[in-house]
Amino acid sequence: MQSYPTLNQYLRTEFNKKMIKLPIDGGFSCPNRENGNKGCIFCSEKASGEFTYSDISIKDQITSQIKRYKDINKTDDQTGYIAYFQNFSNTYDTPKVLKEKYDEALSNENIKGIAIATRPDCINDDILELLKYYNDITHLWIELGFQTSNENTARFINRGYDNITFSECVKKLNKNEIKSVVHVIFGLPNEKYEDYISTIKYIKKRNIWGIKIHSLYIQKNTLLFYN
Secondary structure, three states: OOOOOOHHHHHHHHHOOOEEEEEEOOOOOOHHHOOOOOOOOOOEOOEOOOOOOOOOOHHHHHHHHHHHHHHHHOOOOOOEEEEEEOOOOOOOOOHHHHHHHHHHHHOOOOEEEEEEEEOHHHOOHHHHHHHHHHHHHOEEEEEEEEEOOOHHHHHHOOOOOOHHHHHHHHHHHHHOOOEEEEEEEEOOOOOOHHHHHHHHHHHHOOOOOEEEEEEOOOOOOOHHHHO
C-alpha cells in the first residue's frame, strides 16, 4: 500500500486539475562556482537545467513551453502550471532582483505557483522574508539540493556546506510554514545501502514536505565524468 502521495496526486487534489512543472532558467549563478571553485562534481555548465532556454525571457520561456505542451497533446484544456526555477541557485541574488523574476513568472495567468531550487546557504533572513511574501500569495515550495547526510561524501562531491547549515535552513522554512522538497542522490561514489538509509532517516527527522530521489547520473564534461 502506498504510504505517501506523489506530487502529481497532491497537485491534483490541491488544484482539482492536472498540473505541470515548467523548468525555468532565471539566469542565476551559484556561490559554489565562485572564487575558482567549480561547483558540485556532478553539475554541468547549466547545473540541473539542461533543457531550459537561457536565451529568452522568463515570460517567453513559459509561453513557449505551454504552447509546445498543448501542440504535442493536441489540447486546449484547463491544465495548470507551476513555474520551476531550476538552474543553479535561484535565491542567489538580491531580494529586488528575485522579486522581479518571480513576478515575471507569476504574471502569466496560467501559472498557479512557483517552485524554487536553491541551496540552504542561499536563504538569508532578507530572502526568507521575500519567500514568506510569496508563500502568502501563491502556491510555493523550495527545493533544496542535499544529496547525502554523509559528510565525507558531501566533501567529496564538493557540496560546499555542512549538514548543520541544511538543518537550520529547513528549520527556518518550517517555522514560517514554507514547504521544502529535499533532493537526494543514490549511487554516489563510495556510498552503500546503509548510507542511503542514514540519509533518509536524517531528513525524515527534519519534517520536510517532500523528497526527490535521484539515481546518480554522470553527465559528460563534469568533474565526476573526468574522475
